[in-house]
Amino acid sequence: MAVPEEYNVIGGLLGLGPDILLEILSEFRLIPNVAQFLDYSIAIINKDPDCIELIDIDGVQKKINKKKDGCNTISLDQVLENGIWSLETMLQNAYGNAAIGIVRDSYDIPANAYYASKPHNQNIAAFSGGEFDYPVWYQGQGTYYNDKFKDNQILRLEFDSFEGTLILFIDNVQQPVYFSGIKEKVRFIV
Structure with missing residues (x-):
């Protein structure tokens, strides 16, 4: 009998279903490790790009810089x-x-x-x-x-x-x- 070394789950981790996904995520100890699998990217609606800048810190955390007063x-x-x-x-x-x-x-x-x-x-x-x-x-x-x-x-x-x-x-x-x-x-x- 062959034992598979890799699995290809349709839809990535979210394709595992809620019970298995919850079990996997509960094993993580750091929030950034969990957040990377939940697929909620942080983006802003920036109507004034000359004044506001979004900077990626670590793939999860973001920094919003205000470059001008107002x-x-x-x-x-x-x-x-x-x-x-x-x-x-x-x-x-x-x-x-x-x-x-x-x-x-x-x-x-x-x-x-x-x-x-x-x-x-x-x-x-x-x-x-x-x-x-x-x-x-x-x-x-x-x-x-x-x-x-x-x-x-x-x-x-x-x-x-x-x-x-x-x-x-x-x-x-x-x-x-x-x-x-x-x-x-x-x-x-x-």
């Missing part, structure tokens, strides 16, 4: 649906002038857009940094109670499409004010 709201191109999605980021040299959140997938953010200005604020829900009056923004309205984030803190957004919630964690501490009732496809913004 307002920019950029979106990741991955549409968030059917599951729990997470974005983890660390801002540097933003000096509190930054925000992270979500935008309706149906909304096309133009170049030089400020997330809190009309008409953008009708389509964006965001958590903002220390230089803004309010740390939580939606439809032109701000509210208090969350901490204002600053440079070099680990910021994590968790979007649960089943529950319709967007929650912010600052240095692994869940913030009390979050968004709920989200019933449409969205994308992350920075």
